[in-house]
Amino acid sequence: MKLFLDSVLTYSSRLIALAVGLLAILPLVYLALRAVDADSAPLGYLLSVRGLEVISRSVVLMVAVMGGALALGVPFAWFTSRTDLPYRRVWLALGLVPMVTPTYLIGVTYIFAFGPRGMVQGWLEPLGVERLPPIYGLFGAALVLTLCTFPYVVLPLRAAFMQVTPRLEEAAADLGAGRWQVFWRVILPPCYPAILSGVILAGIYSLSDFGAAAIMRYNNFTQVIYLQYTNSFDRNRGAVLALVLVLITFALLLVERRAAHRIEHITTGSPEAARTVRLGRWRVPALAFCSLIVGMGVVVPLVVLVQWLTTHNVSRAVDYNPLTLTLNTFGVSAVTAILGTALAIPLVVLMRRSSAWAGWLGRLSYVGYMLPGIVVGLAVVFFATRYLPALYQTFPVFIIAYVMRFLPISIGATQNAFAQVNPRLEESAYSLGALGWQVVARIMLPLARSGILSGAVLFFLAVMKELPIALMLAPTGFHTLSYRIWSAYQEAIFSQIGLPGLLLMLVSTLSIVFILRQE
Amino acid sequence: MGDNMKFIRNSLLVSVFLLVTSLGVLAQDAKEPLTIYSARREELVAPIIERFTEDTGIAVEVRYGNLAEMVAMILEEGDESPADVFFTQDASGLGALAREERLIPLSDDLLERVPERFRSDDGLWVGISGRARVAIYNPTLIEADDLPASLLDLTDEKYRGMVGWAPTNGPFQGQVTAIRVLLGDEVAKAWVEGMLANDVVTFPENTAVVQAVVDGEVAIGLVNHYYLNEFRAENPDIDAENHYFEAEDVGALVNVAAAGVLDSSDQPEEAQAFIEYLLSPDAQTYFATETYEYPLISGIDTIEGLLPLDELKPPAVDLSSLDDLEGTIALMQEAGALP
Numbered sequence: 001m002k003l004f005l006d007s008v009l010t011y012s013s014r015l016i017a018l019a020v021g022l023l024a025i026l027p028l029v030y031l032a033l034r035a036v037d038a039d040s041a042p043l044g045y046l047l048s049v050r051g052l053e054v055i056s057r058s059v060v061l062m063v064a065v066m067g068g069a070l071a072l073g074v075p076f077a078w079f080t081s082r083t084d085l086p087y088r089r090v091w092l093a094l095g096l097v098p099m100v101t102p103t104y105l106i107g108v109t110y111i112f113a114f115g116p117r118g119m120v121q122g123w124l125e126p127l128g129v130e131r132l133p134p135i136y137g138l139f140g141a142a143l144v145l146t147l148c149t150f151p152y153v154v155l156p157l158r159a160a161f162m163q164v165t166p167r168l169e170e171a172a173a174d175l176g177a178g179r180w181q182v183f184w185r186v187i188l189p190p191c192y193p194a195i196l197s198g199v200i201l202a203g204i205y206s207l208s209d210f211g212a213a214a215i216m217r218y219n220n221f222t223q224v225i226y227l228q229y230t231n232s233f234d235r236n237r238g239a240v241l242a243l244v245l246v247l248i249t250f251a252l253l254l255v256e257r258r259a260a261h262r263i264e265h266i267t268t269g270s271p272e273a274a275r276t277v278r279l280g281r282w283r284v285p286a287l288a289f290c291s292l293i294v295g296m297g298v299v300v301p302l303v304v305l306v307q308w309l310t311t312h313n314v315s316r317a318v319d320y321n322p323l324t325l326t327l328n329t330f331g332v333s334a335v336t337a338i339l340g341t342a343l344a345i346p347l348v349v350l351m352r353r354s355s356a357w358a359g360w361l362g363r364l365s366y367v368g369y370m371l372p373g374i375v376v377g378l379a380v381v382f383f384a385t386r387y388l389p390a391l392y393q394t395f396p397v398f399i400i401a402y403v404m405r406f407l408p409i410s411i412g413a414t415q416n417a418f419a420q421v422n423p424r425l426e427e428s429a430y431s432l433g434a435l436g437w438q439v440v441a442r443i444m445l446p447l448a449r450s451g452i453l454s455g456a457v458l459f460f461l462a463v464m465k466e467l468p469i470a471l472m473l474a475p476t477g478f479h480t481l482s483y484r485i486w487s488a489y490q491e492a493i494f495s496q497i498g499l500p501g502l503l504l505m506l507v508s509t510l511s512i513v514f515i516l517r518q519e
Numbered sequence: 520m521g522d523n524m525k526f527i528r529n530s531l532l533v534s535v536f537l538l539v540t541s542l543g544v545l546a547q548d549a550k551e552p553l554t555i556y557s558a559r560r561e562e563l564v565a566p567i568i569e570r571f572t573e574d575t576g577i578a579v580e581v582r583y584g585n586l587a588e589m590v591a592m593i594l595e596e597g598d599e600s601p602a603d604v605f606f607t608q609d610a611s612g613l614g615a616l617a618r619e620e621r622l623i624p625l626s627d628d629l630l631e632r633v634p635e636r637f638r639s640d641d642g643l644w645v646g647i648s649g650r651a652r653v654a655i656y657n658p659t660l661i662e663a664d665d666l667p668a669s670l671l672d673l674t675d676e677k678y679r680g681m682v683g684w685a686p687t688n689g690p691f692q693g694q695v696t697a698i699r700v701l702l703g704d705e706v707a708k709a710w711v712e713g714m715l716a717n718d719v720v721t722f723p724e725n726t727a728v729v730q731a732v733v734d735g736e737v738a739i740g741l742v743n744h745y746y747l748n749e750f751r752a753e754n755p756d757i758d759a760e761n762h763y764f765e766a767e768d769v770g771a772l773v774n775v776a777a778a779g780v781l782d783s784s785d786q787p788e789e790a791q792a793f794i795e796y797l798l799s800p801d802a803q804t805y806f807a808t809e810t811y812e813y814p815l816i817s818g819i820d821t822i823e824g825l826l827p828l829d830e831l832k833p834p835a836v837d838l839s840s841l842d843d844l845e846g847t848i849a850l851m852q853e854a855g856a857l858p
Contacts, residue, residue, distance in 0.1 A: 054858065117734040131736075217721060224858040230588035231687050231857050233845045235595075314753050318562040381595075389599035476554060476582040476601070487583075490723045491560065492730035 006435040013346035017357060020343060023404050024367045030379035031246065034239030045237045046244065055244060058220040061141055061213070062203045068146030069202035072293060073153025074195065079286050081158040083277050091290045092154075093512055098297040099151035100508035102465035102482065104211025105501050106297075107144045108489050109304035111135060111215060119304065140216035145206045147297045152205065153198030160194035161187065162274045169275060179277070193262040200256040204249055208372035210468045215489065221245045222372050226468065229378060242375045249370040257366075301505065308498030317493045320484060326503060329464055329480040336402040337410075337460040341452060343403065344410035348418060349440055368408040376405045377472040398473045405469065406462045413455020417448035457511050465504060552578035553789050556593065556602040558586035558612055558689050559776060560726075567805050571796045577789050586612045586689030590844060593781065594619060603784035604793055606647075608776045611693035613644035614842030622779040623787060625794065632798045633815040637775050640839040646775030647797045648806040649813030651744040651831055652694055653761040654770070655729055660738035666762045670694075670770025671706075673739070674713030683720040683728045683737035686856045690725075690743055690774060696847045697772050700840050704850060711854040721856075733757045748811035748822070766832035773833040774841075776812070 035043070045051045079085045080092040098106060113119045114135045121132045135143075164187050172186045206212075213223045221241055228238040279286055351358040380401045384392040391397050421444055429439045445452070467482045474483065481500040488496035557564055561583045572579050582602070584592070590612050593600050605622075607613055616622050622643040630638050630645055637646030654673075656666060661681065667673055673682055685691055698707040720737050722728045728740040729750060735758070747761050764770035778797060780790040796802055803814040807821055813828045814821065821827060851857040 050855070050858070115736070117731075117736045214723075217723075219858050227687065227858050230585045230591075232587070232848050232852065233591050233594070234849075235591075318565055385596055385599065389596075392596070392599070393601060476580045487561070490727065491562070492724070492727040493562075 002435055002438075006437050009346075009437045013350050014357075016343060016346050017350055020347060020407065021360070023400065024407070026383060026404070027371050027375050027379035028246070028367065030382050031239045031243045031375065033382075034236045035243055037236050043240060046240050051237075051241070054219060054221060054224050054241060057138075057218065058207060058245070059248075061138060061145070061218065061220050062206050064138065064142040065145045065149060065206035066199045066203040068142060069150040069153050070195070070199050072146060072150040073157060073198060073202075075286075075289060076150065076293060077154045077157035077161060079290060080154070081161045082274060083279050083286065085279060085283070085286055085290070089516075091294065092158075093516060094294040094298050095154065095290070096151045096512050096516075097505070097509055098147045099149070100461050100465070100512055101148065101301070101505055102211055102467065102485075103144055103148050103209050104215050104467055104482075104489070105465075105485060105497075105504060106147060106301050107140070107212045107215030108485070108494070108497060109301040109501070110140060110144060112308075112494055113300055113304050114140075119307070136217045138218055141212050141218040141220070143296075144212040144216065145209060146202075147293075148209075148212070149202035149205050150293075152201040153195060156194040156198050157191055160191040164190055164274060166275050193259045196259040197256050200252050200259065204252050204256070204369065207245060207249055207252075208370075210372060210374055222374050222468075225372075225374050225378075229374070229472075235378070235382075238378070242372075242378070245372065246370050246375070250366070253366050253369060301501075305498050305501045305505065308495050309502060311495040311498070313495050314493055317488075317496050320479070320496075322499055322503075325479055325481055325484055325500065328478055329482075332399070332402070332480065333460045333463040336399050336406070336463050337456045339399065340403050340407055340410045340459045341414070341456045343407065344414045344455070345440075345445070345452070347411060348414040349436075349444075351415070352418065353436070366408070368405055371405065373405055373466055373468040374472075376401055377469045380404075380469075380473060393473070393475050395475055395478075398469075398475060398478075401469050401473050402463050402466070405466070406459050409459045409462060410452075410455045413458065414448070414452050417451025417455070418444055420451060421447045454515050457514055461508060461511050464507065551786065552580045553603050553786055553793060554601045555579060555581045555604045555606055555793070556589050557581050557583050558589050558605075558607040558609075559583075560608075563810050564606065566809070567797070567802055570801070570805075571793060574801075575792065575796065577792065579793070585687060587687070587692065587844060587848060590615050593621065593783075596783070598783050600781060600783040602781050603786050603790040604778055604780060606776070606778045606797075607689060608650075609690040609693040610639075610644065610646065610775050610777045610838045611696050611841040611844050611847075612689055613639070613777050613779045614839060615844035616779065616781070617641065617643040617839075618842045621782050623782050623784075625780065625791060629791065629795055629798065636838065637815050638777075639779075640837070644777045644779035645794065645798070646777045646815050646838075647794075648776045648803070648810070649815055649828055650690070650774055650776065651763065651813075651826075651833070652690070652770055652772045652774070653742065653744045653747075653763055655732050655740045655742055655747055655759055656762055657732050657735055657738050657758045658760055659758050660735060663760070663762065666739070668765040669768045670698075670741075670764050671710055671768075673741075674710060674717050676717070678717060678739065680718040680720070681738040682714065682717070683722055683731050683740045684714070685722045685725050685728050685742075686851060687723065688725050691741065692844060692847050692851070693774055693841055694741070694770075694772055695851060696841045696843060697834070697836050698769050699843070699847060699850070701769050701834055701836055704846075707847075708850055708854050711851060711856050715855055729759070733759050744825070745811035748825070763826070763831075767834045769834050771831070771833050772836070773813075773828075773831055774838065775815070776806075 076095055080088045085091065111118065114132060116131045116134055118132065121129060168186050169182055172182045208222065210222045210226065213220045214226070225238040225241055229235065351362065380397060384397050388397065425443055426439055429443050465482060467486060470480050470482045471486065474480065481504055484500050485497050488494065555568070568579055568581060586607055586609060593602055593605065593616060605613060605616060613622065617639060624642045625645055630642050633646050637649065638644065654666065667675065695707055695711065698710060722731060725742045725746060728742055729746040731737045732740045733750060744761055747759055750757055750759065778794045780787055780794070784790050798816055800816070800819060803816050803819045806812045807814045807819055811822060811825065848857060
């Protein structure tokens, strides 16, 4: 009986793996189909001046964001992990908030605050300031994306800083190295892989992000793909651009994976705590730096949101029920998070048991990272209208699109969580005659629970703040917080953004607290 | 109970739960509501659609979106499209569908409620309310005398960086289509390129253009007439006025918000009932007094202060001929106004 159950579960997990794999490939198939459609010579567009402009704009934005994430991330990680900065964990938590806040939300608050005739200009008008320089375009997009992605550098780098062997630092100091030299030549070099991995993730994120570029009116890949989807009968150009985007992301991911592997090899596992560095007269500049980051990432958006909340709604604003909106958003996020986590567990178990599946599934999980939400949305619309018309614009398709997009999050979190479990426990269980699934159910899952839960929370958050899939695939009449914010922005009814925006920020901040406590 | 039995029991419970929930979700679709695809803004039409449901008892589901996007969506969805009615803020959207033979003819009785120039030549769509293209401007930034007589003059050097537009907006694309029909593709393309070369500012939607004019971010905006009334209703003191281009200029276009029934509809009678409702005195009064547009059936007054429909001197263009939305978009893409 037990053996039978074990084989049933094994086979079903393989079936799940196959199904997930096919789903993950679907967007790539879609892109390939569009690209080879002879009708509109999409390759010609790609190589035209227009096409090359779009590509270069995206690359420029990516490089700017990577630079910004580096410039902000390294000092911030250092100050909050290895120095005696007061209230380090508070600064850290606040600095991480933009990472879980939707980029379009931060973008909207920035254009309201810093637009040519926006809030700040209004304050400065008595001083004779008629207009502020425009915040739109590359500068605005890079600023918003940097704030939202520098935490990708901070998180792994903090861990790396704290794992550098103190003895090396002491030895260097003994040999006469000054503080700066110790930092640059002893502490920083082993952390390069962490920095590289974080910076590349920031770059990948900025390539695939939809909200910031849209709000800042910067025509990069995702913005152009969306504009072409909504304002053109020719869907092929967008697909070809998306293919280029996917290829660039793939190349970046390869580099990032290499860097990530090197991080694992460098950790020393030394039980000694890392030394705390005294800041002395650097304390004030460090505090100023952290305040600036937190000011830009948290205070500015909050001030604007509260301002909107307290502004009387213009009468042309549509009446909506905030409770319905919130329930819709939470409902969808919860269902997809549960489904995603449930799918990830058998996949990860399979990956650990068999190296053949491991390779195949591991690569598949990258695909989700590579595909911007807009591409997943387009692919699902394409296949649903052609092959599943009864399900088009219904919940099952909506949920499948989210799972396709964010499954890598749960796979990654579950893998990490399983990796934390002492392998001896697994071995003992097997040697005592337990079958595969018993080991998973009674030993692995309970021990990996908090890691898996963190993954589910991240998945929940990702769905909550996602925009393009919510715009394209939501069943008619089913509105989420992101849809409402986007509509309000388009119609310049900013007062309507206050409540949904604050709700999103509140949930994001709570989840940061939750995730940090797992650390 | 043995561990395995517990596991099986739990799995069965979960599966039954999931099954019941999904059946519940599917059961929602049991009674089909009327599905409207609306390119018109939610804040403008949601109230009157709700009134329709209250008065007739017919349940309605509305999908809001961008005009071109919804046209493309309906074409891509084909026969399986869930849409019953397409309600647009510009006739060119319906023209595009008529061209692809996706609309079914409406009853004569319905069509004859509006003047001939505001309905399709083939009876495939009917105008619901009229709207005039204007240039809204901020008098503190530019004087009325300095405004051009013709839309085409805005490419002049003296308007550099002063004009805002929304190229993704349906009626704007309709305006460009009108330029193409009246003056040819060359002139249309030259105008679009000229505007871009003159540093025109791009906004996502008309309301954003008007907000920018009111805030003083740009001096002139190319939108429809009723935005001024809408914004003034909120705040009577705003710095904004409507400028109408000269008689018969291409910029003086009068277009209509319109509706049609899709051939993929499985409820054509209810769909037509909806359009009939939009042409009822109740609804037409709503469009006159709440959205500040021009009612099209006889016997309804426009609001005070609005130039009467008969006194507008639009260019002589048949609205039915504005049906090549695809061509317009391709032109705007080539010119660089759309990516």
